[in-house]
Amino acid sequence: MAKRLELQVxxxxxxxxxxxxxxxxxxIQTANSAFDLSLGMVPLVLYSYRRGLIPGxxxxxxxxxxxxxxxxxxKNFVSVPQxxxxxPFAFAFGGFGGIFxxxxxxxxxxxxxxxxxxxxxxxxxxxxARWFWHxxxxxxxxxxxxxxxxxxxxxxxxxxxxSALANAIYVAVVLGILVKVAPQLFIPxxxxxxxxxxxx
Numbered sequence: 705m706a707k708r709l710e711l712q713v714x715x716x717x718x719x720x721x722x723x724x725x726x727x728x729x730x731x732i733q734t735a736n737s738a739f740d741l742s743l744g745m746v747p748l749v750l751y752s753y754r755r756g757l758i759p760g761x762x763x764x765x766x767x768x769x770x771x772x773x774x775x776x777x778x779k780n781f782v783s784v785p786q787x788x789x790x791x792p793f794a795f796a797f798g799g800f801g802g803i804f805x806x807x808x809x810x811x812x813x814x815x816x817x818x819x820x821x822x823x824x825x826x827x828x829x830x831x832x833a834r835w836f837w838h839x840x841x842x843x844x845x846x847x848x849x850x851x852x853x854x855x856x857x858x859x860x861x862x863x864x865x866x867s868a869l870a871n872a873i874y875v876a877v878v879l880g881i882l883v884k885v886a887p888q889l890f891i892p893x894x895x896x897x898x899x900x901x902x903x904x
Contacts, residue, residue, distance in 0.1 A: 713755050716751065716754075716755065717766070718766065720750075721766035724743075724744025724748050724767045725767055727747070728743065728775060730743055742798075745798055745830065745834075746878050746879060748798050749801040749826065749830045751799070752800070752805065753801060753805050753809070753879075754890060754892050755802070755805070756805045757800070760802035761799040761800070761802070762799070764798040765792045767798070771791045772791050777790075790837070798831075798834040800829055800830045801826035801830035804822045808890055809891050813891070816883075816884070819883050819887070820880050823879045823882075823883045827875035830875065831872035831875055832872060834871075835865075835868030835871070836868075839860050839865070839868075842859065842860025842861075843857055846863075
């Protein structure tokens with residue numbers, strides 16, 4: 705049973721990564737390609753709430769790999785370390801909301817308003833965890849393209865900070881609403897988080 709459940713977790717993660725990849729083909733960005741709304745963050749963060757930190761990080765990593773293989777990542781290619789850093793590595797941190805998985809699932813069962821708070825907080829943490837790494841890539845890689853005389857740290861902060869904030873709001877609002885209208889999505893059947901919480 706344990707092996708079947710573990711397989712189910714990883715299969716679900718693969719499906720989530722593919723869904724996030726598919727959503728990334730919907731063009732929602734400004735004239736500056738560095739600023740975009742990453743629609744795939746919602747299913748990724750939701751998955752991390754359902755399954756926890758490690759599965760969330762892994763699904764994000766797979767999403768990043770898919771972006772290289774079949775997505776638009778190679779249009780932004782500068783070097784191999786840069787492309788790995790900005791896609792599999794940074795995308796993995798989009799699953800960082802999984803640190804709140806147990807708290808969210810326990811709160812969904814007993815304290816719905818508290819669940820909304822954790823869901824919103826987790827969405828913000830996940831968005832800023834991912835864009836933290838994009839910020840450093842912006843400093844060391846894309847800073848060379850900053851307007852003449854502009855500090856690369858400021859350049860990256862403006863571009864990536866705007867993306868981080870927009871995505872944090874997007875993820876927090878969508879999942880905050882979702883946990884109110886469909887809380888069952890946050891608790892998979894036979895979840896080890898809920899069973900652990902109830903056993904205390």
